[in-house]
Amino acid sequence: MKKLCILFVLAFFAFFSMGVTASHAAGSQFIIINKSNNQLAYYENSQLKSVFKVATGRKASYTPEGKFKIVNKIVNRPYYKGKIPGGDPRNPLGNRWLGLNPRGTWGTTYAIHGNNNPSSIGKYISNGCIRMYDNEVEWLFNRVKIGTPVIITTSGKSFDSIAAANGMKTTPSKAVPVTGVSSEVLMKGSRGNAVKELQRLLTSQGYNTKGIDGFFGSNTDFAVRQFQKAHNLKVDGVVGPATKRALGMR
Template identity: 65%
Template sequence: MLKKWLIVFCSVFLLFFWAGIPGASAAATKFIIINKSSNKLAYYEDSKLKRVFKVGTGRSQSLTPEGKFKIVQKIINRPYYKGNIPGGDPRNPLGNRWMGFNARGTSGSTYGIHGNNNPGSIGGYVSSGCVRMYDNEVEWLYSQVPINTVVIITSSGKSFDAIAKSYGYNVKPGGNTGTTGDTLKIGSRGDAVADLQRKLTKLGFNTGGIDGVFGPATDKAVRAFQKSKRLTADGIVGPKTWSALNGSSSQPGTTLANSGTLRKGSKGSAVKELQQRLTARGYNTRGTDGIFGANTEKAVIALQKASRLTTDGGVGPAKKKAILK
């Protein structure tokens, strides 16, 4: 009888143990490190540094808490209750994404990683304790991290890999150490170039694709953007060009959201925004000319299929939600 009881006990124990391994392993594959000394945020996936971003943190050393926390809230277009500003409003200082973490015994509504309506503040010591990002960059991060993702906040002179190791993570070498905002020019490659291409495409400057390679088409798009902002049109993406890009892309267009149903033959600014958004998401419309032609229709149908929507090539309210999300 005792032997039978021990067999049952061990079987149940092993079942729970094995069942727990995948969840624990999956939770450990993604984590975030924020270093207040450099005001940079590192995103790790599968034990490898994937992207690094500039952030804004607390006005004084004590405002942004340090330690190991977890993301416990995720909200799109969170209202700014203190100022009675609705979510999605261009005046909202929380931007378009909120990822709240449970620092100092809070429930995720006090401290968060969020967007911002003042791109010039990113990189500085500016907040009341939260971590600010550019709107378009926090959108990307929001799409990557699930609830319970670990957030480590520290002030350190160490590399991100060294900080990760000090918290018990076995990180792999060779991750992307380039920060979005680094100086880029023809010949540059990597995630920062892909991010540059997304921003330019979203603004209507055709880079010929989003492949992470700074080639002639990207150079041409950069020069056109620089010229439109009255910057030196040298094709080199330095601090001034990044600032102009982030300032422009932080205010997404609303023409598409407020337009009627679009379909083949439609023309105008709403179609152009549709083309920009489709191209930025990898559905190539082969140009952003504001004319809903065969290539735009093909891109719309591809997105509809991926989103499991009716594949009629038209863009009505339901299709807009899929494109604007």
Template identity: 60%
Template sequence: MKKCLSVIIMACCLFFSVGTTSAAKSQLIIINKNTNQLAYYENNQLKKTFSVATGSKNNYTPEGTFKIVNKIVNRPYYKGNIPGGSPKNPLGNRWLGLNARQTQGTTYAIHGNNNPASIGSYVSAGCIRMYNADVKWLFETVSINTPVVITNSTKNFESIAASSGFKVKGSPVNSVSTVNTLKRGSKGAEVIKLQKQLTSLGYSTNGNDGIFGPATEKAVKEFQKNRKLQADGIVGSMTKKALGMI
């Protein structure tokens, strides 16, 4: 009897300890369809922003305040009978299900994708797409029941949060537009900066001409592979951070 009572007491202590830890870590996600950007806040402080893709029509991606209700690794694409983990799976490698429009996390989600070129565009059937590397980080960071605010607004993240009843910090007006994705066909000063950085790290781009061509794409893929990033040849926020460009 004493032994059973001791086990029960230990279990209760463990329960309250886990609950306290979870409660102490306040988390919030805001998605602005106007800029196709996702902001992650922890303890009311902005931690990261990411480029995303949203609905091909404005009403496809629901707006409001929802919660993450499930987390699935390599979710199968049932509609196309494509198994989880397949490179052909349009849902990518991580699924963060949302209880939007009275669903239970099986219809709308923040998830990866098999078409990284779509990020930043309006192309989905309603879900929020991210680069696989970005959604993997978010998946490993956020907890079940994390609130997710989705809107279409010209306001900055801090103002969006306030209008939804959240008080946050660290969201300057222009913070959501500072990360420009570079890919094959991109041109300009930022491509020159990319080429110089890759060259300095030992990845040949066959010159610094400001044109993102085959040689630059190959160099990017080699860098991404060596840094254990998704080797898609597209320079988004994660690759830029790894390169020291942001």
């Protein structure tokens, strides 16, 4: 009997410790989504780290408001409704899914996710999910943990004020600009995630780059020139601000 009591006490303290650790880990970062300006703020160690443009529900009621949690993380989630596999350029869910738990759901209905229509970012257009640029949701996905709190609201207050109203501690930090169109110019020979985004956009709009590999080769150059010609842009194969805006690329 004495041994059973000791085991029970040890198990209790082990469970209590696990709970404290998990709570502390989740509390070190949180996300605020403000539907009044369609912006998402990411906090880490009580400091505002980044602010992103997002898209939310086309009706105010579609994107639920309240305090939720990230309950799952999925790379290249299939679009089951349209029978489109994960990783397909046609997939409207993009390449990363951060599932949320509003309205009794568990990460299968609502999420912060990428998309294959970058021109929708900043608009009220979704069925309830929060859309981000693919490369920006990748950045967020790589940082946030399961259990991270997500506050969704419609407010005219600052992110710090919204955080305080929801019991989140913040420390003063410098203003963080909202991400916008990148100044990086892409051309033949360029490599990286920005080229992958370019290739996804071109492919989704019917300009075949013959692969999404992150390398700006002859096929991507040809697709860019076709796109530029169709949109009355300078046909030079160089993806600068004008071509990016026409593509809806950040």
